[in-house]
Amino acid sequence: MTVATGRSLRSSAELIRAEEPVLAHNYHPLPVVVARAEGAWVEDVEGRRYLDMLAGYSALNFGHRHPALVAAAHRQLDRLTLTSRAFHNDRLAAFAESLAALTGLDMVLPMNTGAEAVESGIKVARKWAYDVKGVAPDRATIVVAADNFHGRTTTIVGFSTDETARAGFGPFTPGFRVVPYNDLAALEAAVDETTAAVLIEPIQGEAGVVVPDDGYLRGVRELTRRAGCLFVADEIQSGLGRTGRTLAVEHEGVVPDVLLLGKALGGGIVPVSAVVARREVLGVLGPGGHGSTFGGNPLAAAVGSAVVELLGTGEFQRRAEESGVLLREGLTALLGKGVKGFRARGLWAGVDIDPAIGTGREISESLMREGILVKDTHGSTIRLAPPLTITEEELHTALAALEKVLGQGPR
Incomplete structure (x- = not known):
């Protein structure tokens, strides 16, 4: 149980269990409890940091707390x-x-x-x-x-x-x-x-x-x-x-x-x-x-x-276009290495994972353990939609984590 100043006095596991009897089960969230965020990063109640590669399904195009x-x-x-x-x-x-x-x-x-x-x-x-x-x-x-x-x-x-x-x-x-x-x-x-x-x-x-x-x-x-x-x-x-x-x-x-x-x-x-x-x-x-x-x-x-x-200002459109090139290059390098295909435009991609490696949910959970937050959509497809403020270094971090997860083989 965390006792750090400003942090919850209940752990992630406790908070997730507390939701079960009182929240309608209309979502199937990943088992991470976010307490703070800034830019492209979020932090859970225990202080673990994650790179947000979903950005609230594009609701956080400008990052957290711009x-x-x-x-x-x-x-x-x-x-x-x-x-x-x-x-x-x-x-x-x-x-x-x-x-x-x-x-x-x-x-x-x-x-x-x-x-x-x-x-x-x-x-x-x-x-x-x-x-x-x-x-x-x-x-x-x-x-x-x-x-x-x-x-x-x-x-x-x-x-x-x-x-x-x-x-x-x-x-x-x-x-x-x-x-x-x-x-x-x-x-x-x-x-x-x-x-x-x-x-x-x-x-x-x-x-x-x-x-x-x-x-x-x-x-x-x-x-x-x-x-x-x-x-x-x-x-x-x-x-x-x-x-x-x-x-x-x-x-x-x-x-x-x-x-x-x-x-x-x-x-x-x-x-x-x-x-x-x-x-x-x-x-x-x-x-x-x-x-x-x-x-x-x-x-x-x-x-x-x-x-x-x-x-x-046009800044965010330019960033999405330029970073989108890096995203496509990184995903192209993973084709045949666990990625069966992908579709992308700007900083938005649907990535089809080889079903032999895992479902979209399983890949999302594995990436979460590597400090990267994404979400599955259908079957073995995951979506990538980071904040448009993401840096080149952060994007490479996410792609390296995906390569690592895919290289671990079937779940």
Whole structure:
């Protein structure tokens, strides 16, 4: 049991056991209890340090406790935290203006979580279909991709193809058509006069960082424009610097009608998400049609503005691109040495481990024992998504640990 000043008086094992009877078992976390963090490193209650190669599924793109973001939060905590949207607050306009400018779009609908942004985007797309496109009432459809991950609300899991997410939660909301990802012909066949929107991830994160073929996103943009429906890009994981661009769609020079943002938008401090869209689209909302008590609160707006300011320098996009080259080189060197394949863009990779060596969970646990934190996704695939602040030395440390773990053979 640790007794160091400032540390918990309960061990990791004790704290994990304490969770068992009182927390719903909706996660299967690695057996590490984080107590402190800074930059790319976290520390458990016993004082062991780990290199964070997951970064909160991209919520910590700027690392833990980035000084500029913590300072922005502290300043706002001393002034005003919440008004609800029943009143205006003095931070919201600046946040919305800066985020719209960063994305090249017109209007912002601030929300809290990523799933809330997706739900909001679905509502807005349907309203647009009725009010602007002229789809008959209650007939609007939205086309989505197989193996998607957009959240875990009832509506969203209803169009998931992951049975773990779906099983036991029906009946589900109608109005969605599922087509294979990265298949423009299938997408075109699914789109008709009832289609309000095509909703896709520019890169599928939960599926294992699946990067589509060159031209796919341009094809989606052209198809939706011809069909007179919306292109809704879920950039909750892929956006805000992760892939070496502000947005993943920028790799193909594409501007969607609607962007869904979250995770990194809160700087790893508070939940912040947003629907960002053309004025014609978000302009369909009127008072009472949608809302959120905490959406656009002053604390969130202050932190979100600081995030946009950091991205405005271009530094983090450059770091992701440059460090991403090192990540790809390191993973390429491990091909045939326990790595069967990988997909990567910027500082984001899905790594397929030889199943003979271990499952993704087993590899994650082995890396944890080496002081590296990653998380499995499906089967023997692990995801790497370190903070964009990671140094070259830290990245080499993580890759060396992976090489060591793979070299230890089957679990």
